[in-house]
Amino acid sequence: MSGIYIHIPFCKTRCSYCDFYSEVAPTLIPDVINAMVGEIFIRKDYLLDKHIDTIYFGGGTPSVLKPDDFEIIFKAIYSTFHVDSNAEITFEANPDDLTEFFFSDISHLPFNRISIGIQSFVDEQLVQINRRHTALQAIQAIKNAHNAGFKNISIDLIFGLPNQTLKDWEQELIKAFSLGIQHISAYGLTFEKGTAIWKQREIGKIKQVDEEIMNQMYFKLLDLTALHHFVAYEISNFAIDGFRSRHNSAYWKQISYIGIGPSAHSFDVQSRQWNVASIREYTQHIATGSGFYEREILTNNEKFNDFVLVALRTSEGVNLTELNLTVGDELTSHFIKNIKPFIKSGKVEIKDGMFCLTRDGILISNQILTELMKV
Ligand code: SF4
Incomplete structure (x- = not known):
């Protein structure tokens, strides 16, 4: 069994802490979708085992795509690989995209898992890290996912946000558990060099939460997830029994996967390769059929x-x-x-x-x- 990762390199706005590759360039979406289809066909023999157990749309923000965009990508995948009928098929989404209309528009697509970038249920915190949704939209997004029939819902949360106290973090977790989710990915805020939040810290505009408090927040996370029957199956990932991310677990078990799209990584057990992190270079190189990735054989x-x-x-x-x-x-x-x-x-x-x-x-x-x- 193998996995497919699709990197959607678009966001509507950029969050202040993020150093993933994405651009605010909606007019380029059709070109990138076409190039991705090209890449799927060019690399159809990359995976030795073409039986696909997991497909994961990450980003960037996959929920900025239209149903037609997803359809084009799925058509290329299903005509190239053998996708298991029980495959786990996930997409990452931002709460502000997850309206009732959105879910109704994608209801014919084969998604059976959603990973929602909530990060916080507190408006002031969301503004501070330049998220574009509100706490209310986050809660509504989860409700809409439930109503649309999603039974496997994951949310991302960040702890150690500026001015966040241990009590605040506890409240975030209590809120999360009240919403009927099956999986949580929780990360301590990091200050990656060059990000907007890193600059804010450098000029003293915000203060980093003390390491000791960060440690207490992590222990609070361990305690409360355990109390609510979430198993800590990886340092940052917690799931109710039967709801571990099969896609991420496959990464951790050294199972091969193909990554499609600008900046996507691939692994075939013997080597790693990574696509160029530039939409323009990616689309130009895919058009010529070569030069869109670098590769290293693993020692x-x-x-x-x-x-x-x-x-x-x-x-x-x-x-x-x-x-x-x-x-x-x-x-x-x-x-x-x-x-x-x-x-x-x-x-x-x-x-x-x-x-x-x-x-x-x-x-x-x-x-x-x-x-x-x-x-
Ligand atoms: S939406 Fe996600 S990928 Fe885009 S800037 Fe924010 S954290 Fe980064």
């Missing part, structure tokens, strides 16, 4: 780093047998040697033969991963 060290980086973030943790099958004895020994101090200090534990981060370990996961990486 054994890179395979090791990829494996450990994703597996240690999951609740299952690192399976030594699988690691050994992937990278061999030498790097498995490197892993065992370097993980030992963290087991001793209680940051990593061994559960059913798997190496997993403890609660305290999650807080220093970046440090642990740095120590484990093989350069």
Whole structure:
């Protein structure tokens, strides 16, 4: 089984914290859709296993597309690959797009999962990070998704927003649980260099939430999700039983996927490749059939780093047998040697033969991963 990722590189406005590639350029949508169809046909043999178990429209903002745009892409996918009848088919959406009309317009499309970028249920916070929806629209979007028959709804939330207190974050989570969702992706706010929010912090316009409060917010997230029967199956992802993201889980299990669209990444187990992060260059190169991506064959060290980086973030943790099958004895020994101090200090534990981060370990996961990486 394999996955397909479709990157829709358009947003109506740019949020202040975001460093994903997207542009506010609606007039270019038809050209990009045509180029994506071209890419699907050009790369029809990229995946060794053409049985598709998951399709994920991410971005950018996929919900800026019209039903016709989605139809064109689905037609190309279904005529090129074998999509499993039970495939998980997700699209990311912004709350302000998710009107009753929107859902009615896309009701004939095969989507069965939606991931809504809520980020916060507080208007002041939404304004601060330049989201273009209100708290009311966020709540209504989830209701509309329910009414449209979506039974697998995920929302994104951000903690550590400027001036947010632990109590505020708790209220955000309580609100989320009251809305009948099945999945939460929750991320601590990061200040990526060059983003608008990074500049605001640099000039002292906003203050970053203290690390200690951030840690408490993360623990609050762990406690409240557990209380509401959401399993923390990855550091930032929480799901009710049966509602884990199959698409993301496949990434973490080193399953191959093809990424279509500007800046999309692909992985075929032996190599990684990434498309050019420019709408104009992408459409021009697709027209000539080449030069729209870069590719690197993975060395054994890179395979090791990829494996450990994703597996240690999951609740299952690192399976030594699988690691050994992937990278061999030498790097498995490197892993065992370097993980030992963290087991001793209680940051990593061994559960059913798997190496997993403890609660305290999650807080220093970046440090642990740095120590484990093989350069
Ligand atoms: S809508 Fe999403 S992709 Fe677009 S700018 Fe905001 S966070 Fe980034």
